[in-house]
Amino acid sequence: MEFRLLGPFEAGHDGHPVALSNRRQERCVLAVLLLDLGHLVSTDRLIDLLWHGHPPASARGAIHTYIGRLRAALHPHGVRITSHRDGYLVEADGHHVDVEEFSRLTHQASGAIDPVDRVPLLDRALALWRGPLLADTADEELRDRLHGPLEDLRLTAVELRAEAQLALGRHARVVTELTPLATRHPAREQLVATLMTALYQGGRQADALTLYQSIRETLVEWLGVEPGPRLREVHRRILREDHRLDRPDRRLYEVRVRGESLPWSVGGHPALDFCNTFAGWEHEAPPPGAEWLRGYRTLAVWAGHVGLIDDVAVSRLSELARRDLGQASTVLDEARVLRTRLYACLTDPDDRSAFDAVARCAEAAAKVLVFRRGADGRGRWWPDLAAGLRVAVHAAAWSAAELVADPRRLTVRACPHRDCGWLFLDESGMRRWCSLGTCGSAEALGRTA
Structure with a gap:
């Protein structure tokens, strides 16, 4: 069975959608178990996550009820929820969860040397991203507690793909993809530096320098800090029209x-x-x-x-x-x-x-x-x-x-x-x-x- 947690909660079996419970807390229980597919999740953890540390007296009984309903709904599709000691787990049994697939592809791409190999891996990973984790089920607090680093990993995947595309000469595509993200994430220096490089390679030196000034003003105003070494170095190279910007895949501190x-x-x-x-x-x-x-x-x-x-x-x-x-x-x-x-x-x-x-x-x-x-x-x-x-x-x-x-x-x-x-x-x-x-x-x- 396939479970999609990146965005609205969706489930499918053999290519067809599977309707699950409309009860938010039941879906949250299932999501927590799926994020630890094949591993035991204690009842205490489920209670803590669902009620943010302030459970009612009936919480343990409620969890037991939710598990019973989920078992009944998922059993016809070959999904088994088993109990061990004081907890529950969803048996792996070949089921697919998009969060695990997204993480696997991103880390596999990070180890790929050739940008020709890296881009398709990241394309597949980012295609899984339909929105924030459990967009229609979890609130912001639960989302952070369940998988806080996930958004950061998504941005890392975007940065890696942009770097690989630059290495393949696709600076116009990089500009299109990164421009809306740069203003929302000014502290992501790698993202901003890659966008500046793409602008420069596209003959837009003035736009690259303007972007730097805008990001610098934002960092100073919001955080009270100047741009870091990576961003300052790219800015310096653009000012000097440094030919090394034609090799954006190279690190700042390296020898060849x-x-x-x-x-x-x-x-x-x-x-x-x-x-x-x-x-x-x-x-x-x-x-x-x-x-x-x-x-x-x-x-x-x-x-x-x-x-x-x-x-x-x-x-x-x-x-x-x-x-x-x-x-x-x-x-x-x-x-x-x-x-x-x-x-x-x-x-x-x-x-x-x-x-x-x-x-x-x-x-x-x-x-x-x-x-x-x-x-x-x-x-x-x-x-x-x-x-x-x-x-x-x-x-x-x-x-x-x-x-x-x-x-x-x-x-x-x-x-x-x-x-x-x-x-x-x-x-x-x-x-x-x-x-x-x-x-x-x-x-x-x-x-x-």
């Missing part, structure tokens, strides 16, 4: 090596640069589209760029990855896990589990090292190419081990700016912010030692 986007080498050690990411680490997780380590080839090129493997190894690994995409994806996931654990290890010396995880990776790397002469005549340890695609991960792990064992490990600092979090060595003990103003904060630059 062999066609790959890599983070600046500003940490002072390869292991620190391995941790650094464009999105910053103050977020619980980088938002969709912010990840720099997007493909295995990027990992291999990065390892060569910072000197952990040689050019021959980079070419060899790139070819192996092209031949075995599945294994390349698996190894890339291992690299991302290593990076996350290494970041935790370096920022929290008391995190024993993170240290142990890095140590296990370093021990695995040590088993495949060979001692060879480098181009400069010096001998050094290199991961043996016989390790295949894991060579790049072994190289990163061995570099991490070298840093963790180095006394300089105690001088590692994380930039405190909320949009940064990049790691760097501070052997002077005087610096607070990352080098080169990576976080883009004027305040940070003014206070850097």
